[in-house]
Amino acid sequence: MSDFPKIRHEMEYVCTKCQKHHGIDNLLYTCPDCGGVLLLNDLEFEKYKEKSGKEWQKLFDERRATNCHALKGIFRFYELMAPVLEEEDILYLGDGHSPIVEASKALKEKLKLNFAFKHEGQNPSASFKDRGMAGAFSYLKAMVRKHKWDNVLTICASTGDTSAAAALYGAYVGDPIKTVVLLPEGKVTPQQLSQPLGSGATVLQIPGVFDDCMKVVEYLANNYRVALLNSKNSWRILGQESYAYEVAQEYRWQLQNKALFVPIGNAGNITAIMSGLIKMKKLDIIDALPRLFGVQSHHADPVYQYYNQPKETRSYKPVEVKASVAQAAMIGNPVSFPRVQKLVAEYEALGGDFNVIQVTEQEIMDAMILANMHGHISCTQGGECLAGLIKAKNLGKITDEFAILDATAHALKFSGFQEMYFSGNFPSEFGVTPKENLQNKPHTIIDKEKKQTLSKEEYTKQCAENIAKFMNLLSK
Numbered sequence: 001m002s003d004f005p006k007i008r009h010e011m012e013y014v015c016t017k018c019q020k021h022h023g024i025d026n027l028l029y030t031c032p033d034c035g036g037v038l039l040l041n042d043l044e045f046e047k048y049k050e051k052s053g054k055e056w057q058k059l060f061d062e063r064r065a066t067n068c069h070a071l072k073g074i075f076r077f078y079e080l081m082a083p084v085l086e087e088e089d090i091l092y093l094g095d096g097h098s099p100i101v102e103a104s105k106a107l108k109e110k111l112k113l114n115f116a117f118k119h120e121g122q123n124p125s126a127s128f129k130d131r132g133m134a135g136a137f138s139y140l141k142a143m144v145r146k147h148k149w150d151n152v153l154t155i156c157a158s159t160g161d162t163s164a165a166a167a168l169y170g171a172y173v174g175d176p177i178k179t180v181v182l183l184p185e186g187k188v189t190p191q192q193l194s195q196p197l198g199s200g201a202t203v204l205q206i207p208g209v210f211d212d213c214m215k216v217v218e219y220l221a222n223n224y225r226v227a228l229l230n231s232k233n234s235w236r237i238l239g240q241e242s243y244a245y246e247v248a249q250e251y252r253w254q255l256q257n258k259a260l261f262v263p264i265g266n267a268g269n270i271t272a273i274m275s276g277l278i279k280m281k282k283l284d285i286i287d288a289l290p291r292l293f294g295v296q297s298h299h300a301d302p303v304y305q306y307y308n309q310p311k312e313t314r315s316y317k318p319v320e321v322k323a324s325v326a327q328a329a330m331i332g333n334p335v336s337f338p339r340v341q342k343l344v345a346e347y348e349a350l351g352g353d354f355n356v357i358q359v360t361e362q363e364i365m366d367a368m369i370l371a372n373m374h375g376h377i378s379c380t381q382g383g384e385c386l387a388g389l390i391k392a393k394n395l396g397k398i399t400d401e402f403a404i405l406d407a408t409a410h411a412l413k414f415s416g417f418q419e420m421y422f423s424g425n426f427p428s429e430f431g432v433t434p435k436e437n438l439q440n441k442p443h444t445i446i447d448k449e450k451k452q453t454l455s456k457e458e459y460t461k462q463c464a465e466n467i468a469k470f471m472n473l474l475s476k
């Protein structure tokens, strides 16, 4: 018999602007009445209070041992996410359960900070976007089954990782789903470009930045029959809530005196994490809400600019982005900003604390390289989180809290920035000057001309002797 839960709840879209509710039988991205962004709401959530927080903890802890394929990934927390999906609809490609790795002793001592990275780069397409895609594609599969659709075109705009994840999950599902991704030409890394190409997606590009691509796919989603896979799609938000559930479970549901640092781009991830934390708090699954810190680069910081104003007179303005190494978060007008506003109010009403920290491009690069030189695999956005933690400490906004930093993708996706730093070739618009003690370069031990003059045996010996000299090796 399957371990898959029997429970099914009724869910609806709720508009963040006019508060109207809409049924989930249709693919909706924005409110048909006012155009506002949507969130998904479990109409029967209150019923969950019949179980105690302890009972919920036990259920999720026991589920760690399940053999049920559908519950092995992000859907370990099925009840809190999408209790409308059937087992056969759920996709699992190895998403979720990314490791939380404590900062090395030396790194903690150097920075006088106590923290860990959650390495989201260990998801199947090497970023947290897989969590959202597992959510969105599982719902899409349910829709295909129900409506017997024979042709579904999915589309997304991307700063790189969304398209990598969409193409991967789309390729796995196959017929009748076809995947199209739209990228800002030259604004995604070569690794990120290779991913959707390798998964067989149709890859389209236009000059401009992410915000331009987003407007194009929104136009398409409004006027044509396509399934939008950007985080406007609320099923992605639900999938990404799993990050919060995993952090809580890892720390035995004790989040008092913890601080979560999350980079903000389109603000889908911070929305999801906040939503997950709120649900757990309402059900007494966690002891307390952790302190929550969004982090933005000074080259793309609309959310920081908003929350940095006095509460009474805050006004939101999109910003024009400048070149950023945190390229996956280089967004001037985050789609999920209204969701953030709504959830921050709720978070604070429940006693939670929300902050946004601004960091420089220089601080991001220095922090990423420092972390990786201490055994981490952080991307630039993870570096942004560490820079944010250092800044928060310097500003007196954090004291003895244990921090969990979201390293949102694998370092390899962003190795080009590391290469620019190491070789001293950073374009000036980034405003990054490499620090010599953080640079690393390959050393050529013997040149080609010399090689030609030597026999094979001599060549081996000469190379070894050169290395011994270069490294000051002692003879045995």
Ligand SMILES: *Cc1c(COP(=O)(O)O)cnc(C)c1O
Pocket: 127, 128, 129, 159, 161, 162, 231, 263, 264, 265, 266, 267, 268, 269, 270, 328, 329, 379, 381, 408, 409
């Ligand atoms: C998408 C992405 C972000 C930004 O997340 P949002 O949900 O858009 O705020 C940060 N880092 C990486 C690696 C990403 O792919």
Ligand SMILES: [Zn+2]
Pocket: 015, 016, 017, 018, 019, 020, 031, 032, 033, 034, 035, 036
């Ligand atoms: Zn509305």
